[in-house]
Amino acid sequence: MPIRPAPRVAEPEVCSPVTCKDCGIYGLCREVNGPDVDLRLLETIVRNRKLFKRGELLYRVGEPLRAVYAIRSGSIKSYVVTNDGRVQITGFHITGEVLGLGALVANQYMSEARALETTMVCEVPVDVLEAYSVEVPSIRQQMLKIMSQEILDNQELMLLLGKKNSDERLATFLLSLSRRFQRRSYSPTQFNLSMSRSDIGNYLGMAEETVCRVFTRFQDDGLLATERRQVKLLDQDRLKSIARI
Amino acid sequence: MPIRPAPRVAEPEVCSPVTCKDCGIYGLCREVNGPDVDLRLLETIVRNRKLFKRGELLYRVGEPLRAVYAIRSGSIKSYVVTNDGRVQITGFHITGEVLGLGALVANQYMSEARALETTMVCEVPVDVLEAYSVEVPSIRQQMLKIMSQEILDNQELMLLLGKKNSDERLATFLLSLSRRFQRRSYSPTQFNLSMSRSDIGNYLGMAEETVCRVFTRFQDDGLLATERRQVKLLDQDRLKSIARI
DNA sequence: GACTTTCACTGACTTAGATCAACCAAACAG
């Protein structure tokens, strides 16, 4: 049996709320706060803060679109369900990201969304969003950009599920999270996973046990250090070559 | 070795073009041909027929959106490619279906599309489409409906790739094709597969050989009859229970 | 603080499906 050092990593940092600058709808807020526009959107958004506890539902598939959500702090999972009850997680959303925009197409939510931990969101009612997307053209642009990123993310997940092995899947997952934390001004090398091993396995199409084993092997190989949900990436280059990014 | 009867199936029917009534953009054509609108859209569409031979490319990922396509006859595959060259087919499109609408979000194509056989399409230039979607509100509705179906199809594929075994995958695939042929007024029980076993395997995330083996087993079990690309579904109920639909 | 539940991890074993290799039939090219 190989000796594994099981290196300690720092305590989880307090989950601080994102600044508006790092928020996915900052573009929207900034636009309506330009020289010639009033503060109504920002005010509406700021007034509509909502808190979801771990496990609470934001919306269900098929429900009429009420609002889209920007995550100020915390994290959320999106998933779809078969008629025989099997679940496929289709995305994790972290602080600063926006979800629910896919619902704009059909005017109803296309998936279910559930908080992974205590999560504070800015709720943007759809009528407010639509009114402003008419008044301020670049809001429309911003929304389309987020929606097209959603399509690309889905395609990337299809590729991962259809064509990658377990090592590639987990490496891809960790590097994607890393990149997204960096974009929101968090550390790209050290972060806390708010989802369970089981959720990761579900998302990546592998068994929970396999997720654990790959984590352990990556740790043995000096690629990263983990302690439960705290992760420290030690060799991003090698992870990239494993993920084939 | 079990004796397999290898039942004969009828010759492939001639691939006849879809009637406008069965076409995915019929709603659009009909709208602009209502009592108070002129014939410009239909004329534009009918004038812009294009023929693609097997293997020819309709568009590449990243190319600026020029037009969307309605298939009059033939079939097309959409796919995405990793930077190391692996391919994941994300959809097959048959006669009567519309493709390219996903590109409206980012104003550029999100995947590559290639003809599986000699394929006749109605090309709808994006400026024509946009002009009419302003004039005729229900065209916008029709487009949104097709786009939301695309999102749902992607989610279904993620679920299939992440959570289903080989039998479920192939049964799901065949029943999905069957339903779509039926919608376009073709036989739901007997049809021609325009894609190779290798393409089916790629789409469903399984090896070509596994696709063959499952076809053979389904045939042995009396669920269907195949001869190369010609398929006859013999027991849709049992297929449904396998697919868990 | 004791009890229960949940979660992460590990080992032993099994298996679905991949890979490798070969063959045949149809389609195609000259």
Add this chain to the structure above:
DNA sequence: CTGTTTGGTTGATCTAAGTCAGTGAAAGTC
């Protein structure tokens, strides 16, 4: 018409990852 290529099928073998079972640690709960 003949040689060549492509696509579909099958058998033999291998292996990556799933399943089952058990343990310990952490996090809730009363």
